[in-house]
Amino acid sequence: MRRTSILALAALGLVSASEDVRHAQVLIIGGGITGISLSRALQAQNITDFVLIEARDQLGGRAYTETLHSSTGDVVVEKGCNWIQGPGKEPILEMANKWGLKTTPTNYSDSVWFEGMGIEADGQRGRFLNEDEEAEFMSGYDNFLENAPGYSDWRTNQSLVDISVRVATSIMDWIPVNPLQWAYEYWNIDFTFAQTPEESSFANAFSQEAGIENERDDFVIDPRGYKYIFVQEAREIFGQDLDDERLRLETTVRTIDYSAIVNRDGSNTKREGAPEIVVHTDKGVFAAPHVVSTLSVGVLQHQDVQWVPRLPDWKKEAIFTFAMATYQKIFILFDKQFWGDSEFIMYADPDKRGRYAVWQNINAAGYLPQNTTNNVLMVTATGDFGRRNEYLSDAEITEEVMGVLREMYDDVPEPKDIVVPRWTIDPLFRGSYSNWPLGALDQHHANLGQPIGGGHSWLHFSGEATSAEAFGYVQGAWEQGILSAEAITACLGGTCPDATVYEAVTTCEQTETTIKRRGVKSGRGRGRGGSPRRHAVMQTKS
Numbered sequence: 261m262r263r264t265s266i267l268a269l270a271a272l273g274l275v276s277a278s279e280d281v282r283h284a285q286v287l288i289i290g291g292g293i294t295g296i297s298l299s300r301a302l303q304a305q306n307i308t309d310f311v312l313i314e315a316r317d318q319l320g321g322r323a324y325t326e327t328l329h330s331s332t333g334d335v336v337v338e339k340g341c342n343w344i345q346g347p348g349k350e351p352i353l354e355m356a357n358k359w360g361l362k363t364t365p366t367n368y369s370d371s372v373w374f375e376g377m378g379i380e381a382d383g384q385r386g387r388f389l390n391e392d393e394e395a396e397f398m399s400g401y402d403n404f405l406e407n408a409p410g411y412s413d414w415r416t417n418q419s420l421v422d423i424s425v426r427v428a429t430s431i432m433d434w435i436p437v438n439p440l441q442w443a444y445e446y447w448n449i450d451f452t453f454a455q456t457p458e459e460s461s462f463a464n465a466f467s468q469e470a471g472i473e474n475e476r477d478d479f480v481i482d483p484r485g486y487k488y489i490f491v492q493e494a495r496e497i498f499g500q501d502l503d504d505e506r507l508r509l510e511t512t513v514r515t516i517d518y519s520a521i522v523n524r525d526g527s528n529t530k531r532e533g534a535p536e537i538v539v540h541t542d543k544g545v546f547a548a549p550h551v552v553s554t555l556s557v558g559v560l561q562h563q564d565v566q567w568v569p570r571l572p573d574w575k576k577e578a579i580f581t582f583a584m585a586t587y588q589k590i591f592i593l594f595d596k597q598f599w600g601d602s603e604f605i606m607y608a609d610p611d612k613r614g615r616y617a618v619w620q621n622i623n624a625a626g627y628l629p630q631n632t633t634n635n636v637l638m639v640t641a642t643g644d645f646g647r648r649n650e651y652l653s654d655a656e657i658t659e660e661v662m663g664v665l666r667e668m669y670d671d672v673p674e675p676k677d678i679v680v681p682r683w684t685i686d687p688l689f690r691g692s693y694s695n696w697p698l699g700a701l702d703q704h705h706a707n708l709g710q711p712i713g714g715g716h717s718w719l720h721f722s723g724e725a726t727s728a729e730a731f732g733y734v735q736g737a738w739e740q741g742i743l744s745a746e747a748i749t750a751c752l753g754g755t756c757p758d759a760t761v762y763e764a765v766t767t768c769e770q771t772e773t774t775i776k777r778r779g780v781k782s783g784r785g786r787g788r789g790g791s792p793r794r795h796a797v798m799q800t801k802s
C-alpha cells in the first residue's frame with residue numbers, strides 16, 4: 261500500500277498538501293454486483309493493487325434483503341433483484357449452484373384473474389374469472405407477442421426509426437381498451453421493463469436476437485438472500501471477515517477529480533506517465549490512474565457525485581437519455597393463507613392501469629413452506645405509480661393494499677408486517693434498474709459505457725446499465741465487471757486498443773470519433789441494445 265501526503269497532487273491543486281492519500285492502480289466505486297465481479301476479475305489477472313469503495317456497510321448493492329417479523333419467526337425477502345433470469349446459459353446460475361442458493365422456477369401460467377371495482381368501488385366487489393373468460397381477453401396480446409420480435413427485426417432491417425412499444429402494439433392491432441387487457445399488457449410490459457409501453461423502446465424490448473432468452477426464471481427463496489452468492493465471491497478476495505484494507509465500506513464518494521488526465525477544455529488526451537484521478541470521500545482521499553464508476557444511471561443523473569471537470573456533453577447526453585425505472589416489490593406477512601394456491605393473482609383495476617395488478621403467492625408450491633403461520637404475498641408497483649408509493653408511509657401503503665385484498669377475498673386478517681422498498685428516493689440508487697427508452701440510440705448506449713481519458717489514465721464507466729445484452733439485470737452487472745477488468749488489464753499491460761466515442765449522435769449520418777489510445781479495450785456498448793425480457797413470455801391457459 262502506498263500512503264503518502266503527496267506533494268505532486270498538492271502542486272496540481274487536486275488535494276491539500278496535508279491530506280493523506282491512499283494510492284492504488286485501480287479504484288472501484290460501488291460494491292454492488294459489478295464492483296464485486298470487477299474485483300474478482302482483476303485479482304484473477306494478478307492485479308491486486310485496487311481499492312473498492314462502497315457507501316453502505318455491506319456489499320451487494322441492489323442485491324439486498326429485508327426481514328418480515330412475526331412472533332412465530334422471521335421471513336427474509338428480496339428487496340431488490342429476485343430472479344435468476346434465463347438460467348442455462350449464464351454465470352449467475354453457475355454461482356447459484358456453487359453456493360447452493362435456494363431457488364424455485366416461476367410458472368407464469370399459474371395465475372387467477374380478478375376483475376376489480378377499483379379505487380371507487382364504494383363497497384362493491386368484483387369477481388374472479390373462469391378460464392374461458394381469461395383466454396378471451398389474452399388472445400389479442402398473445403398474437404402481438406408472437407409476432408412482435410419478427411416485426412421489430414423487420415423494422416431494423418428496413419432502417420426504420422425506433423418506435424415506442426405502444427406505437428408497435430397499435431400498428432399490430434393490439435389496443436387495450438378494458439381493465440383486463442390493461443392488466444395483461446401491464447404484466448408483460450411494465451412488470452418486465454418497469455416502464456410503460458409509451459416509454460419503452462420497441463426495438464430494444466422485442467428484438468429477436470439480443471438480450472436474455474428467458475427459458476425459465478428462477479425465484480430466489482434462500483433465507484441468506486440473493487446477495488449471499490456475491491458476498492461469498494467477495495470473501496474470496498477480501499477475506500472471510502471482509503476485513504481486507506482494500507475494501508472500504510461506509511465510505512461515500514463525494515467528488516471525482518479527473519482534471520489531471522484531460523486537457524483544460526475537458527477533451528481526451530494522451531499523456532506521458534500515468535497521472536492520477538483523485539477521489540474525495542467522507543473518509544479521506546484516494547488516487548489512481550484507473551477509476552471505475554459502477555454508480556447507477558439514476559445516481560449519475562442526480563449528480564450525487566461531483567465531477568471535476570464536468571462530464572463531457574456526449575457522456576451527459578448518454579446518461580440523461582437512458583432511463584432509471586422504478587420497480588417496487590411490496591411484501592406483506594399474514595398469519596394465515598386466505599388466498600388460493602396459484603402462483604399469481606392478477607387484479608384488473610378499472611380506474612388505474614397497473615394499480616396493484618400483480619400479486620405473487622410466496623407460499624405457492626416450491627416457495628416458502630406451506631401451512632404455517634408465516635404467509636407472504638408480494639405485490640409489485642412500477643413506474644410513476646411505484647415512484648409515488650415511495651413517498652407514502654408504510655401505514656398508507658398498507659391501507660391501500662388491504663383495500664384491494666379485501667375486495668378479492670373474505671376474512672382477510674390484519675397483516676403482521678410489511679416491507680415497502682424505496683429505491684428511487686435512496687440517494688445511493690435513485691431507481692431500481694435501467695431501461696431503454698424511446699429515443700435512445702445505440703450510440704447513446706455505447707457512450708454510456710465509454711471511458712474518458714488518454715494514455716495510461718482512464719476514468720471508466722461500468723455497472724448494469726452499460727451492458728449491451730443484459731442491461732437492467734444481475735447478469736449484465738456481473739459481465740460488465742469482467743469487461744471492465746479486461747479493459748484495465750489490457751491497459752496496464754500497455755496494449756489499450758482503440759475505442760469509439762460518438763461525440764455527435766446525429767439523425768442520419770453517424771459521426772464516429774475514434775480515440776486512439778494505448779489503453780482501454782472497449783468491448784462494450786457496441787452492439788445493438790439488448791432485449792431484456794425480465795420475465796418469460798406469458799402463456800394463455802387455453
Ligand SMILES: Cc1cc2nc3c(=O)[nH]c(=O)nc-3n(C[C@H](O)[C@H](O)[C@H](O)COP(=O)(O)OP(=O)(O)OC[C@H]3O[C@@H](n4cnc5c(N)ncnc54)[C@H](O)[C@@H]3O)c2cc1C
Pocket residue numbers: 289290291292293294295313314315316320321322323339340341342343344345511512513514554555556559564565587588589683687688689691692693722723724725732733734735736737
Ligand atoms: C427492485 C429490483 C428488482 C430487480 N429484479 C431483478 C431480477 O429479478 N433479476 C435481475 O437479473 N436483476 C434484477 N434487478 C437488477 C439488478 O439488481 C441490478 O442490475 C444489479 O444489482 C446492479 O448491480 P450494480 O453493481 O451494477 O449496481 P448497484 O447494485 O447499484 O451498485 C452500485 C453501488 O454503488 C454504491 N454507491 C452509490 N453511490 C455511492 C457513493 N457516492 N459512494 C460510494 N458508493 C456509492 C451503492 O451503495 C451500490 O452498492 C432488480 C433491481 C431492483 C432494484
